Amino acid sequence: MxxxxxxxxxxxxxxxxxxxxxxxxxxxxxxxxxxxxxxxxxxxxxxxxxxxxxxxxxxxxxxxxxxxxxxxxxxxxxxFGLRVADPSATTYRPVIALFAMTALMAMAAGYAADGTVLSIRAGEWFVAFSMCALALLKLQNVEKFATMFLNYDLLAARWVPYARIYPFAEGLAGVLMVAGALHWVSVPVALFIGTIGAASVFKAVYLDRRELKCACVGGDSNVPLGFVSLTENLMMIAMAIWMLLAYGM
CATH class of the missing domain: 3.40.30.10 (Glutaredoxin)
Incomplete structure (x- = not known):
């Protein structure tokens, strides 16, 4: 019944x-x-x-x-016993979603280009797509990003306009790396902003022990500053060094 x-x-x-x-x-x-x-x-x-x-x-x-x-x-x-999201809670979900999508995009591009999802070129595209996606998130609201970025970036603290320039520089380097064009522009830009960024994050988090929000995915992020932002910058450095070696610059 x-x-x-x-x-x-x-x-x-x-x-x-x-x-x-x-x-x-x-x-x-x-x-x-x-x-x-x-x-x-x-x-x-x-x-x-x-x-x-x-x-x-x-x-x-x-x-x-x-x-x-x-x-x-x-x-x-x-x-009903379901979870209710806390809008102020720290989370890595935006970063996980971003890198998962850029990895899938890189594999899809590799398959379309040469019929394989795992290749050196697909790896290059993964880094380049990630740079483009991260730049896009920052460019949605440059002022909010810049305000958060000024909390920890060493160069921006000395020269404020750099905080507004950064997302454009990251996006430019990413687009050129996707295209495989103008390496003499993309490599120095990626190496410069990646090195400054990695040094800034390392100092703020691991030396000064500061608890800050990461500006890496835009100005509204609740992602904690640390491993994620350091990884973003190390990826740019690694990509720039790889291109220097691979393309004989």
Whole structure:
């Protein structure tokens, strides 16, 4: 004998110009957990404000189960024992995602070029694609990146414009390395910014023991400064040295 389906009451904003995304996520989560959802739309700002005042809440959506208010979307996730992300917590996820994608891109490019996913050229592309992707993240908001970068970079602390130049230099070197062109430009640029960056990170983290956020993936990052940023810079140095040797510069 089947038990009666569980039910929940959901109040969420569905206005002519705006449908609350968290309301949609809450409805999906409830349905995925086997609940029948009594879906109440708050269709105007006045109706939404009146609902908030009536229930003493600051946000919508709001979920009720068995007459008890569970709360918003994060509260609903907690109710079901699911993890709720802490926006201020440090994380390596952006870096893992970036390097995983650039590795796959390099293997795809290698397969398209010569039918193999593992080759020296694919390795070069991996580093170059990574430099381009890291530069792209910084270039989304150069000022935020520069502000974070000034916390630890040795050259930027002495000459502030370098903090704004850095993402453009990294992107230029990466693009030229992907193209295999103008090595006389890409190699010195990568070697210069990589060496300064590696020295800066090593001093800040391993000598001064400072706890800072890494600017390597842009100005909104919660990635801790340390191994990741050092790896980014060492990759650039290694790539520059490899190209010096491989292309007889």
């Amino acid at each position: 089947k038990s009666a389906p569980r039910s929940a009451v959901l109040h969420r904003m569905v206005m002519p110009g705006h449908t609350c995304p968290y309301g949609l996520k809450a409805r999906h989560l409830l349905r995925s957990r086997g609940y029948e959802v009594e879906d109440h739309h708050l269709a105007t700002r006045e109706e939404t404000d009146r609902f908030k005042a009536e229930h003493g809440v600051a946000t919508t959506p709001q979920t009720f189960i068995d007459g008890v208010r569970i709360g918003g979307y994060d509260d609903l996730r907690r109710f």
